[in-house]
Amino acid sequence: MKKINIIFVFLLGILLFSCSKDNSNETQNPPGDGSGTQQPQPEPEEPKAIDLSAYDNGNGVMMQAFYWDVEPRFEWWDNLAEKVPGWAEAGINRIWLPPASKGQSGGYSMGYDPSDYYDFGNYFQHETTETRFGSREELENLIQTAHNNDIEVIADIVINHNSGGGLEYNPYRGYETYTLFDEEHGNASGMFNRNYEDFYPNSVSQYDPGSLFYAETNLDHHREHVQDWLWKKDNSVAKYYKNVMGFDGWRFDYVLGYEPWVVKDWLDEVGGFSVAELWDGNANILANYVEETGSRVFDFAEFYRLEEGLDRNHDLNSFKGGALWKTYPEKAVTFTANHDTEKDPNQDNFISAENKMKAYAFILTHPGYPTIFYSDYENTSFQDEIKNLIKIHNSIATGSLEVLYVDDDEYVMKRNGTGTNPGLILYISISNSTKRRSVSSNWKNVTLMDYSDHSTYHPTSDENGAVTIEAPANGYTIWSITE
Structure with missing residues (x-):
């Protein structure tokens, strides 16, 4: 009976060592890398601006x-x-x-x-x-x-x-x-x-x-x-x-x-x-x-x-x-x-x-x-x-104009574009703090960016074109599509 127990413990040890080694390799060596060294994960790609000169x-x-x-x-x-x-x-x-x-x-x-x-x-x-x-x-x-x-x-x-x-x-x-x-x-x-x-x-x-x-x-x-x-x-x-x-x-x-x-x-x-x-x-x-x-x-x-x-x-x-x-x-x-x-x-x-x-x-x-x-x-x-x-x-x-929102310290306006021209959304704020507002855009499931370079925020519109945009304190942003 003692001999059987010793054999059992020995086999269990081999099994545990094997499992530990697999987990270690999975953590230290990402797929495609045999160096045994942790590699940095790629940063998400920044959305790319459209070429305005093409419009x-x-x-x-x-x-x-x-x-x-x-x-x-x-x-x-x-x-x-x-x-x-x-x-x-x-x-x-x-x-x-x-x-x-x-x-x-x-x-x-x-x-x-x-x-x-x-x-x-x-x-x-x-x-x-x-x-x-x-x-x-x-x-x-x-x-x-x-x-x-x-x-x-x-x-x-x-x-x-x-x-x-x-x-x-x-x-x-x-x-x-x-x-x-x-x-x-x-x-x-x-x-x-x-x-x-x-x-x-x-x-x-x-x-x-x-x-x-x-x-x-x-x-x-x-x-x-x-x-x-x-x-x-x-x-x-x-x-x-x-x-x-x-x-x-x-x-x-x-x-x-x-x-x-x-x-x-x-x-x-x-x-x-x-x-x-x-x-x-x-x-x-x-x-x-x-x-x-x-x-x-x-x-x-x-x-x-x-x-x-x-x-x-x-x-x-x-x-x-x-x-x-x-x-x-x-x-x-x-x-x-x-x-x-x-x-x-x-x-x-x-x-x-x-x-x-x-x-x-x-x-x-x-x-x-x-x-x-x-x-x-x-x-x-x-x-x-x-x-x-x-x-x-x-x-x-370009395109027809639609005022989406206006109050004492916010103004949001949309130009609807023409044909393949996407148009834009202007957001002006005279508030002392950054503002965000959900608006209706013409762009569905598209990542947007601010072409005035006043915001690094990159919202994505939903399947209906709804999207949340922002304006800096006492400033403005101009939103349109990305590539």
Whole structure:
């Protein structure tokens, strides 16, 4: 009996040793490795971004290529010419230049005090030959450089008021006014000479239907002489700018100062891209102007909704308000800043630096034609982010729009895409903490990523397209599919 027990114990020991050895090998040596050394397990693969360049949606972005009192004086055209190739690469397809002709302030003029419409820095008057921006030759080089890079050039046209003429007795006002423009008085080119009969009031028009801004030198567009020289004659301002200088379109300054038919007649005569500065936050007034003129209009209504929501009221419900892009998306030129808003001390007329990128994220994902302000783009703190937003705008910011959620501190919007273009979802938050929200997407069983690079979260939608996305504190994210 003792011998049998010893044999039993011996066999049991062999069996236990064999089992222990198998378990040890399974732990120490993963399949396919005979080294006997523990190998690191592969990390889960990061989702791969889609190639946005493969989704060119035909959109573009305009650059406002100046700010108030640009420096250095006499070098601005050359400065812009150097930047044009980089802007083209970033997705800019138009640049809006400041008024290019000689103003009363000469070498200090920003062009909004027009004196000689045909002096682009090639006549000596108002104590300078070059304009603040440079010479005519430098301007022509800039325009050609832009065209070589497939960028259109937009002329800022100031046709409400004139400045810098000579004194003459004005019988309709009963005193002397600065309304004499000829070769010796602020119009060295000798083209579009004018006198008091071309301004309000005169022998035909007894009152000024527009604003009283520069009332004594407010041009009367009902006069045939004025119409001929501004847009009708072969060498009119409009046709000279287009056919000789090479401008591709118009930014109409201060259209509150003259009737809408002026812009319509101008465009009927010469065509080209156009956008009007109708400074009014009422979306219905902007829409009426579009209908009367056929021109695009700066979407001041949307600008004020952004300012109210992000700055003044800190309530994103403001985004529900009226905006031109909601009724005429193809005619709305959206923006977050311009030369006037940035120099205006009124806090209700500009969007603060801390909120500006959220405003750019809004206009560069929504319908409308966005404008980038030079000073923002050239700000090293903003430039890379704006470039990325332009890339998103020109690729996946397309299709019908659907607001998925909005409250005081969150706004979620979906662009539905078109065809094979997946579209996007924008999530803006002004909360002090990270937010997450479940929304309905168009993407089923797909892993998403944030193309704004503000989140490393990679949610996956379910079989119905439901997905939970997030936005960082006081920031934004832009979601779309991955490969």
